[in-house]
Amino acid sequence: MTQPFLNHSAAELPLTRESTQAIKSALLRWYLLLLVLLSWASAPAFALQGNLGAHDPSTIVKDGNKYWVFTTGQGIPSKYSTDLVNWTAGPRPVFTAATRPSWITTKVPTFVNDYWAPECIFMNGKFYLYYSCSSFGSNVSGIGLATNVTLDPANPNYNWVDEGEVISSNAGSTFNAIDPAVFKEGNNVWFTYGSFFGGLSMFPLDPATGKRQGNTSTTVANGNPEAPFLTKHGNFYYMFINRGACCNGINSTYYILVGRSTSPTGPFLDQTGRDLNNNGGTVVLNVSGRYVGPGHAGIFEENGVSYFSHHYYDGDDNGFPKLGLAKLTWDAADWPQVTRDWVTPGRYEITRQGSNLVWQAQGCTGAQGDAVTQSTRTGQACQQWDFTPAGDGEYRITNAVGGLAAGVAGCSAANGAVLQLEAANNSPCRLFRIDRANDGSLVFASANGNRVVEVPFASNVSGTQLALFDYNGCSCQRWTLSLGAPLTTLASRNMANVSIYPIPATLGNFTLDLTGRKSNEAVTVEVLDMQGRVLYRRVVANPQAKTAVEAGLLPGLFLVQVRQGTGLFTQKLTVL
Structure with a gap:
């Protein structure tokens, strides 16, 4: 989660790294407060439905009949949906001030309970929730882990268990311990983290504990990256990242890129062969219309459909950060294609x-x-x-x-x-x-x-x-x-040599004339009103050249449809 890049004159504020970070972080906290205030407002949403305020959403996880995401905010807020369209704010955060994990005070002493960029994964029969804590104006940060057997607070077994620190950084570190991402493949679990300060790195997790395994790590992206997400499709591993500036509403420049590799630890190359470690990356989602600064990718797959979760700043709603779900497909060369268009023209x-x-x-x-x-x-x-x-x-x-x-x-x-x-x-x-x-x-x-x-x-x-x-x-x-059938196909279904008379009809009846048709196949006659309701229906098993249709229609305008095989005849009928 990048802090926004701001420009200030020397008279306003000296541009030290610490002071600039403080301003950026203050602006982020303002946005988090805006999330809370606007979630109470009655202003309409402009994508999906319900409570959509979200920044740095976790990958969607499913528990029972509910889909959950966790987001940046006080205590780690959540939201859930039963249909992936309408979203409801979770009833309580993961942590309160009283239940805040004790390790945070030691490793990030100035932390003020604004947890960043959580990620959630299900393994070993429970949910593993990774979260970031950071210190304003420095890279004094940490990533922790909490577990729960259910995500539903209404479940009597609901209880977040503090599993402690996963990794932390301090003022002397060459990295920043924020933005966790977890990828599981068989018995291998990979953990990616980092920010524009020092880039993105990864190391393996112990699949039994969800904690770090060993002491080595691999740098996988540089060039001011943020928000990693690792997945596999076919024979390749794909690393999604963000570059640009977040957290500045409609002025945000965040965008999502991808590189791929035949190894989960990289190197991850873009479509031109350039490494993410060398400022490479193929853009998969950028600003478009009202959707400004998309960030923090996640992929949820169900029933053969892939949903690409992310946040964006709504340009039609004062830059309010919201949850977005897009459609993810793969082209013939196995590169990801992300679109908000769910229907093919x-x-x-x-x-x-x-x-x-x-x-x-x-x-x-x-x-x-x-x-x-x-x-x-x-x-x-x-x-x-x-x-x-x-x-x-x-x-x-x-x-x-x-x-x-x-x-x-x-x-x-x-x-x-x-x-x-x-x-x-x-x-x-x-x-x-x-x-x-x-x-x-x-x-x-x-x-x-x-x-x-x-x-x-x-x-x-x-x-x-x-x-x-x-x-x-x-x-x-x-x-x-x-x-639907093209009009040329519909035209080819038209029945020739069919007529009805008299028009206008009297006494609510008319004659169906099939003279000239050589088929003895059964004929279906329907009369509909102009709202499309079927008022009369008759199947003529052995149609004659002329058939009296005693529909008993009241005065008005109607539509007569005659079907024989794949043929269709339609005629408006006025009854006096």
Whole structure:
């Protein structure tokens, strides 16, 4: 965790290493106080949901049905989630002033309970939590270890056990004992630590105790690095690090790089072959839009999906530091690719989780102002949506009929604001940020405020207009995508030699004319209202050239769909 680099004139403050560090550390403490104050405020978040204030988040660890991260702050605060979308502050810190480990007073006597950059790993049937303590204005620092059999304070077995010091540094040391990272592979456990003062080093841990094994260490990165994280993918070990300045809000210049090696101890080379020990590193995440100063990488893998955790300073929220989760994949050469875009551009059907109800542009005319509803799946083009990335996890979602975008009526961010077709542009109220939940479903949050798309009141009625509401995790706020057919494919399904008459119809009935079709395959006839609700359905097992359809429709406008095999015929019908 780097302190921010600040510039002061000689008249303001002499630029000694100690005085500059003191100012930098004071600014960090101000940010930590801001985390606490803003966690009580009602200002909307702009990524994920819930309590997102975080600096130097640990790698995500799972205990039972909860996902946990620990962060920099008083006593080591935590937060948890049950779905990787909504985050809640942990009920208590790891340590209080009364339970502070005694070794800290001896090794870091000026420590004031602001623990830095914790890391957590599960092994030997319990959780090992490593944490940093540092002294303002010097490299008098230490890394300690605490263990617990559970991370849930509601569990009766919850109890943090102080395991003491892992490593410390003093004024005469050539390194700084902060920013721990732990990687376990079989019976080998590797510990990486350090900062811009002396670089990053690693040594093995005893897998039984989680403490240092031996007295040797290997330097793995120089050039003002911070925040190491070691992992393995395929045949390579990957060392993620930070460079730049953190802790200065929107003026932070932190960014994340990577190098790789065939050995867990390096040398770690970037894509050009340059060593991290020689200022090398391939950038994997840098400032982009509102996401300023990303730092402190971690990787959590579940069900074949890799989440790249980090913190960033929100440029749209006064530089407030927040928890971020991005998508991690690997290219053909096994280099990591990090993006906030969870959906590949393309055409999709959007299905409500656990149902056969999909997004539809009401009326299938593609006209501006038409409602966006949930409707029974019919395969029509108006149930196809094109996803176009707008950057940083946000998408413009346009209908295949007419090309207008799903947007929020009146550009409202209020609870209950409804969705309708609008001109396709990158206005925030016509963009949606997509987050991936742990079960693979997606959450669509309006870029204008952060409320999410919901089927109001969890209605199962076809034709219900979609609207924005606060996130609650209901299946009515979760969506899955399936690839939609290109319009050329949809066109190829059109049934020829089909007609219905009379139009307008009278007495609610009409005739289906199949004259000219040579197939005897069964025909399905459906009549839907303009909200997509099926009002009449009939299967004609042995279709004749002409079939009377006695639907008994009341006066109004309807949509008639006729299916035979893979063919589809659609016709609007007015009843007088």
